[in-house]
Amino acid sequence: MQFLRSTIALLFAIAFSFIPMSPALAASFAPNENLVVEGIPAIPLALVEGVKRYTEFRSASLASWHPQRREILISTRFCNNAQVHQVRSPLAARTQLTFFTEPPSGATYQPTQGDYFVFSRDAGGNEFSQNYRYDVATGEVTLLTDGKSKNSRGVWSAKGDHMAYTSTRRTGKDADLYVIDPTKPSSDRLFATVEGGGWAPLDWSPDDRQLLVLQYLSASESYLWLFDTQTGNRTLLTPKGKETVLYESAAFSKDGKGLYVVSDRGSEFQQLAYYNLASKRYTPITSKIKWDVEDFDLSEDGKRLAFVTNEDGVSVLHVIDKTRRELALPKLPNGLILGLKWHRNNRDLGFTFVSAQSTADIYSIDVTTNKQTRWTESETGGINTRTFSEADLVRWKSFDGKTISGFLYRPAQKFTGKRPVIIDIHGGPESQFRPVFLGRQNYYLNELGAAILFPNVRGSAGYGKSFLKLDNGFLREDSVKDIGALLDWIATQPDLDASRVMVTGGSYGGYMSLAAATTYSDRIQGAINIVGISNFVSFLERTESYRRDLRRVEYGDERDPKMREFLLNISPLNNAEKIKKPLFVIHGKNDPRVPLNEAEQIVATVRKNATPIWYLMAKDEGHGFAKKPNADFQFYSTVQFIKTYLLNQSGSQ
Template structure:
């Protein structure tokens, strides 16, 4: 039935429950989603849900794929409870629903020659066991189910089109191996999506770090990446006919080098990629395939190049520089390697970029503090910027949302750390305001000045100043900075938050006695670590799918990602490292936590399994410290379904009203 995933409007729900509650003299509450399990989490008041509902209706839109022959595209946007795919026939055209599933669908690729069908990926319940499916382009959502084209119970890690033949390469790894041995093999397969049973195995590669496969223009070669860590990766070349490969970039044994984004030049004799060889930052480079010589094309840009795209005719390279968290799009002629006029885009954070096959129109997604992600295109011939999607009219005025400011503070060792502060509006909320420190995941993530979405409620309605720090170990500030939290240096990043607490105490508009710390994934680990290292300096904490003991996390996380994480965190099989991990684990130091804690977990999380949350909650409860626990049985590494995310947000507001704003 449609009602299963088309819920009544929250304002109407609140009205119904309020009417029911009037008979008892108590304000009614809204029911938690069916898959949610709550422990010590108070019921959400219907009045609060009604008040907050208008902040829950944002629908960021991201670019997914160009049609190969027509100037139209696929985008991803929330439909009812989950993100789904939509066709956009022209700029500003109504969005036409293409998929309608209970699980999120965020990416798609058209068949590259005629666009008669498209391929997309989907998992189940947040388990990240992605499987690829084929669907005819003209099929309406809900009319016919998609056809699976990759094996069941194997995770699709990567896909790539052989554009001349129309065949699809996909890379899969085994799943369901938590706690097993570390022997993982990545299988590289090539198939016609119209005849998926006829598969050719190109290679069996050791480990789970193989990704970024790209065909040459004649389909005869493949370039792909072997990722060892955030600081170390290598490029490989494969002859498609024979399946034989060779490593293109050397293992030097000295300074580690990271490569990404490799694509073949049109003449097939070289590659364009990003590389941090001889630099703190990832620069745009050209690599000659015969000699291996690497030529830097952007020597004057001292920031990471985050994304590149080469036009089909090979004449223009588009690339995005990450300049202190803000995205800057540039274009370069490959003939003379000169920059062309820079497109005039709104200031913000750019998502994926991709050229249309006409080599003239470049698609991108862009978000800012006052706009959810929207899809644009740039005309390389005229420089014109065209907006393809526009957000629906909202009850809230997004033009009044708080703009972030870049802030810096000195840490314990004299190093400068930065972040973005969204200050509560002083005219409405005078005096010292409570502060929320929201720490990104990764650890190699980066907080950027993008759109806060529902979190604008904290600043606009609750008067909370929100700070997004980029502690040591964050991306975007050079490879040396990226390595400063590895292994037994882990607690230095927590000390960066201690220094931030010092800085907050010096700010005339911030209340150092009312500070909450929040984070998801690795940010959840940081939240728990801050709660144990600085228990008297915070008022409350919310940990979302966070690590409570790095050693037990490494033992339980899926095997295909375990070795990659060991480079970052250390190897739990080493006795000395294990001893250090156990001694410093938040779960081992939970007795120090004195302030209320809210723990949130998806039961199907393959990255940070639910046991990490369970062991933390069990220990904190023994101390008599207030602890709220929320688990969703249909979610994984974070809440992807709107009903679950909404309920979590309401509960989080209650938590802050109870323990931060009192």
């Protein structure tokens, strides 16, 4: 449920457009036909050539183990979009299986034979995903859903002949539960109706008679249900009590007598626990670890349980046996461990690993021998990423004495003197910046000499449920004050230049960049708003209906007069006259989360200030740019914006 910043940039043959009219025009790079560009000066070809290597990073993520062979499905990108590839052995050739205009996601093999896999795909970033079956022998692709509604990819039954998933097809906003045999699309059936868009199937019982389902209400509240897979009858396993509890994930034990659960029940952090279905006894397993458990997977034979803890942003891998004794494992570098998956051989534990100095790639550990195996080695544009900056954990005191932290990437040592700073604020807001590979952003560090600071302001995940709630409702602007305190902290640092600071962010981070531009305009040199909220009321009224109530829990209900007045008062759109420094607004036309209107209205309003404003809109994107040609132009423009307004340089190289 948390966003991670994309770190994938892959090889693409860029078509340059030359206009034989004047030398100035001939030396510029033309945006593709899907981009709307306003106020952005011509991008010099010299800039494009200068940054090119930084746009060629590739990465890979683990999608699925083959159930009978030691081979994997992965997601990686060689042209415009990430596609599904097959890797038959460690470091073997990546064989591309899908070739779609839109990127597929979530490919999983049928879990017993592996003769087909199921994946999802949307259109133009609209997030109305459809499910498809891919037959390995023939390459034939078959649509499994209605082609219109929003569908989750779903989970496999224990027997491996059915999938349970959610779809909004009945009402457009309620995530009802469906069951399908992927080999027989006509078998698709609605088996339970629900209210709300936060429902998700988690696991089938070993006998396939029950389905474990999560009901998500907010970043601090959710519930677990059991559904009868034939009748749709349901039982609430976790009734509401005095304490609001977030159940992050859960799965059946192999004997079906209980559940392994990750939740903050009775704890400040997300713990791994065991829930006995007969006695309803809840027993914490990781209570001695004062950090969140963020992922877990149970081996096929039920004898080993792997889980990952998030310790100040760094992932730590653990494996315990049936006696809950922790096994010794090879030590991994500081970084993120994503997508834990056991092979059905009960030995190989696969995962994706990424760090500040290494792009995402796939590894496995044989827990019986402790042998670590690398499966992919993604290209890095010919750049030695081991020279890249590590992420330093930094802390500062905010206006109310709260300690706020973040990660600072310092520029290359060849740059001397006080360095300009780019503050990059994560989305969510219930998310967390982690020390990851920055991909093309390393250009700012290595070639422009700017430091990048990623704050985890109040409301960020990873620091306990009390910290997570500190920005809810009427407390929204306290997170903006955390940025003011960060500006104060930057001024105390001998190697950072408080007179040259720029703020950027995506989604909720886009709102934060706009809020910083209205609140601290005299302390920054410019702001970049990527798919951000400019008016909370119009956002809540227009975000897709399946997610509207979920967002009201976080931001406040705009239908309440007092809350509506507050939201209007703090919205950047209604304070746009205070934006005196250059602004760059980036958005996708098909964004279902933060509709395009949020960008259009802030652009139109700020233009009245006579403030320099750049606007970039992609007609074939949604909540962020996923297609490489679009992402490349966004990067070129961003470099130009930083050089012009933060570094006071011309756009040429």
